[in-house]
Amino acid sequence: MINIILFGPPGSGKGTQAAKLLEKYNLLHISTGDLFRYEIGNKTELGLKARSYMDKGELVPDSVTIGMLRNKVEANPDVEGYIFDGFPRTVPQSKALDILLAEKGEEVTMLLELLVNDEEIVSRLLERAKVSGRSDDADESIIRNRIEVYKKNTTPVADFYAKTGKTHKINGIGEIEEVFERLCGKIDVTCSC
Numbered sequence: 001m002i003n004i005i006l007f008g009p010p011g012s013g014k015g016t017q018a019a020k021l022l023e024k025y026n027l028l029h030i031s032t033g034d035l036f037r038y039e040i041g042n043k044t045e046l047g048l049k050a051r052s053y054m055d056k057g058e059l060v061p062d063s064v065t066i067g068m069l070r071n072k073v074e075a076n077p078d079v080e081g082y083i084f085d086g087f088p089r090t091v092p093q094s095k096a097l098d099i100l101l102a103e104k105g106e107e108v109t110m111l112l113e114l115l116v117n118d119e120e121i122v123s124r125l126l127e128r129a130k131v132s133g134r135s136d137d138a139d140e141s142i143i144r145n146r147i148e149v150y151k152k153n154t155t156p157v158a159d160f161y162a163k164t165g166k167t168h169k170i171n172g173i174g175e176i177e178e179v180f181e182r183l184c185g186k187i188d189v190t191c192s193c
């Protein structure tokens with residue numbers, strides 16, 4: 001299996017690139033943000049809980065997020081691998097993911113970190129808000145809070161996987177196709193697939 005963590009700040013292009021990667025490598029895309037939005041859309045208890053955090057640009061508590069992720073992985077056992085997008089976002093989430101994959105005799109293959117600067121993020125997300133209708137994209141102060149939360153809580157995840165040599169940094173600025181080629185280049189070298 002190839003188990004890829006697609007990593008990077010909000011607006012770094014994880015969703016866009018994941019859609020292209022899953023096609024090329026035949027992987028299951030799991031986006032915790034999308035899973036939460038699905039729950040919100042269905043007005044479930046989990047969705048209501050998640051919404052109160054997402055609206056402020058805060059992280060949903062690990063206990064909620066990890067349980068939801070585990071359900072999704074366990075519901076899809078027969079796949080060639082996973083692309084995790086927006087997960088793990090904290091070190092405890094990383095440890096939970098490692099345990100979950102180890103139970104399947106698997107491990108994280110690599111973490112690909114898309115590098116995009118703050119000002120580019122803000123302008124991309126404000127632009128995305130016009131089509132996505134996402135309230136957390138429409139307000140600059142919420143976007144800046146998400147960037148701060150990313151730097152404080154989420155960047156340690158890249159350091160966590162760097163300890164085992166699994167973290168790779170990729171320039172996330174450029175045309176979608178260019179960034180995709182950079183990601184594929186790294187995957188192909190690492191997996192020889």
Ligand code: ADP
Binds near residue numbers: 058060089
């Ligand atoms: P983006 O990457 O653009 O911030 P996402 O759709 O991945 O967008 O996430 C939107 C929001 O959902 C986050 O700001 C956070 O509140 C919540 N969320 C998503 N994934 C996680 C996670 N792994 N842990 C905690 N909260 C999460």
